[in-house]
Amino acid sequence: MTDQYREISGQFSQARKDDVTLFLETPSVQSVLGDNAGANAIDYACGTGHYSRLLKLLDAREALGVDRSPAMIDAARQEESANSLGVTYKVADAAAMDVFGSFDLATAVFLFNYAEEEQTLGRMFESVAANLKDDGRLVAVVPNPDFINNRDDLRSYGYVLETIGKGPSSLRVRMSFVGAEKFAIEFTQWSRRAYEDALQRARFADIVWTPFAVSREGLARYGQAFWDAILGNPKSVVLSARKKPA
Numbered sequence: 406m407t408d409q410y411r412e413i414s415g416q417f418s419q420a421r422k423d424d425v426t427l428f429l430e431t432p433s434v435q436s437v438l439g440d441n442a443g444a445n446a447i448d449y450a451c452g453t454g455h456y457s458r459l460l461k462l463l464d465a466r467e468a469l470g471v472d473r474s475p476a477m478i479d480a481a482r483q484e485e486s487a488n489s490l491g492v493t494y495k496v497a498d499a500a501a502m503d504v505f506g507s508f509d510l511a512t513a514v515f516l517f518n519y520a521e522e523e524q525t526l527g528r529m530f531e532s533v534a535a536n537l538k539d540d541g542r543l544v545a546v547v548p549n550p551d552f553i554n555n556r557d558d559l560r561s562y563g564y565v566l567e568t569i570g571k572g573p574s575s576l577r578v579r580m581s582f583v584g585a586e587k588f589a590i591e592f593t594q595w596s597r598r599a600y601e602d603a604l605q606r607a608r609f610a611d612i613v614w615t616p617f618a619v620s621r622e623g624l625a626r627y628g629q630a631f632w633d634a635i636l637g638n639p640k641s642v643v644l645s646a647r648k649k650p651a
């Protein structure tokens with residue numbers, strides 16, 4: 406499987422400072438995370454460390470970021486040495502990964518959409534379960550299964566998404582960043598059923614889908630009308646679940 410992020414870790418890191426990340430996605434994840442004081446956390450597909458660092462800022466005792474891309478892990482480590490929070494990073498493929506610990510909390514922001522087959526999706530959830538203690542929580546962000554591609558309504562936020570393929574339980578999507586940072590990535594938009602079946606097979610319960618909500622700062626800065634298009638056709642959603650005891 407090719408590393409789409411090998412050449413774009415710098416552009417990706419800049420794109421993670423956009424309005425949608427800051428005022429919509431991050432506060433939505435944060436409100437599902439709630440209180441993490443003292444948690445031992447693993448951040449799957451950590452990329453350049455946006456959420457690994459947030460976990461530490463939200464008082465996680467330990468935060469381990471894992472990502473398949475050595476270039477993304479290098480960028481995350483550079484940020485950690487420039488501005489240390491005590492996050493550790495490892496290069497690892499979530500679909501074929503060792504057990505690194507018995508964590509209270511796993512985050513996975515845009516990991517599962519890189520599984521191209523349902524078997525791989527299943528292996529990713531099994532890896533998360535193997536790394537969580539009983540009753541440990543998974544908080545993920547995934548492409549919204551109901552997102553309508555091939556419309557131009559997210560261009561003003563800096564994105565264009567188009568369907569480039571179709572499977573029985575998924576769409577293949579190309580997302581082009583058309584704001585200050587210009588690059589494109591491809592991923593799988595899985596159905597709700599595919600996620601829920603894979604979660605249940607990996608022994609997760611209490612599956613909750615939480616729509617994004619704009620932060621108070623985002624509303625104060627831009628007003629409600631600015632956010633209407635992305636709230637009307639949200640491209641991502643928070644998916645959380647709890648690992649059932651054996």
Ligand SMILES: C[S@@+](CC[C@H](N)C(=O)[O-])C[C@H]1O[C@@H](n2cnc3c(N)ncnc32)[C@H](O)[C@@H]1O
Nearest residue numbers: 450451452455472473474477498499514515519
């Ligand atoms: C869109 S980025 C998200 C990065 C980070 N979670 C964030 O929100 O800023 C997706 C990341 O998933 C990583 N990734 C894709 N497939 C993976 C896999 N099988 N195992 C681990 N990481 C993977 C990529 O290398 C990339 O860094």
